[in-house]
Amino acid sequence: MTTSSYLTVKALTKYIKRKFDADPHLREVYVKGELSNVKIHSSGHIYFTLKETDARINAAMFRTQASKLKFKPEEGMQVFIRGEVSVYESSGNYQLYAHTMEPDGVGGLFVAFNQLKEQLQKEGLFNPKFKQTIPKFPKTVGVLTAVTGAAIRDICTTISRRYPLAEIVIYPTIVQGNNAAPNIVENIRLANKQQLCDVLIVGRGGGSIEDLWAFNEEVVARAIFESRIPIISAVGHETDTTIADFAADLRAPTPTAAAELAVPNQHELMQQLLRSRSLLHQMTSQRLQYERQRLNKVQGAYPLATPERLYRPFTEKVIQLDMQLGRASQVYLMKKSNELQKLVTAIKLHSPQYAIQSNHKQIEQMTRMLSRSIISLIDKKKDLYLSNIRTLEALNPLSIMTRGYSVAYKGEQVVNSIAKITKDDEIMIHFHDGKAQAKILNTLEQKGGE
Known part of the structure; x- marks a missing residue:
């Protein structure tokens, strides 16, 4: 055999590669195995060995396909791979080129969810100490959701019914698909930049895990955590849970429930005000009764032993003063009650956040003023009563x-x-x-x- 009849190593390798590439059975193969020697290159390519008990094959997944993975391949993970088998000419080794990869037993999205959840939890993004308090009486509520879905209607209707004083700012947001996560992040940052809202509701209606996946993205979780405005997450139905729910300051099971958590109930506020007014009336009446009892004790502490015709005028005067005290107290109480009624009416017509704080201070001030006025009035009447007693004692013939x-x-x-x-x-x-x-x-x- 002549020298010209020998093949070069490169030519032989190319020939073998063409044989592999021409075989239709090797162009699309489905292989199950365990990941080993997993290396994720800085370029985005993933190199690994797929093995079982007594066999193994080198494999690679290029950046284009690897970027579509929802989970991170890890050592020892059982996976299903769809790909092709070919020869790597530089080494002359055949290897598996993976096009798709799914975990064995559970979906890739589920694995990705648990991996990201564990990572962010270790970083402290879910720590309760970082949760912001939702304001009790927000002036403005921001809503980040799709403007065409049922979620926006439920949220706006609930807020308008429960707390019509609150304004609603809507940030139209893509909540499904490849562009959803960047758009959610963009609108959260926009709301924080504008500083128009006291609280944000971020969410959408129900759907499959794929539909809700934008709220499981790491960028969305970090944007929620970094927000200076408190965020209520409202993703899907009650049984749906996303990474956004863990990162948010408060989780609501549904969009409607998020609206209920964001604003108070105006009817409950009115009931609280009415109970406060009733309590104020009761406390004032009890104080008046207490002071009247004290006055009666003072009267009983100075018995008169003079003939009845001598002290009767003074007794009648004391009774008259007591009646005047009662009438003056009733008039004063009625006046303050009317003022309180006006305050309650004003609260109905104005913002509860401002009105409740302002009127609460006024009620406390009125209570103190009323208490001081009653005590002052009683002290004056007591002094007058004692003066009359001293006069009566001076006129007492027995003395x-x-x-x-x-x-x-x-x-x-x-x-x-x-x-x-x-x-x-x-x-x-x-x-x-x-x-x-x-x-x-x-x-x-x-x-x-x-």
């Missing part, structure tokens, strides 16, 4: 009698002149500690300076 004086009565008349009695008249002499009956033996009329 004078303790110093040796007495009062004489002839029948029902006070004997204040010698001219009112004659010899043999019977009189009654009142001392400070009792009475004595006496008979006039004689009268001596004082004349001149005698």
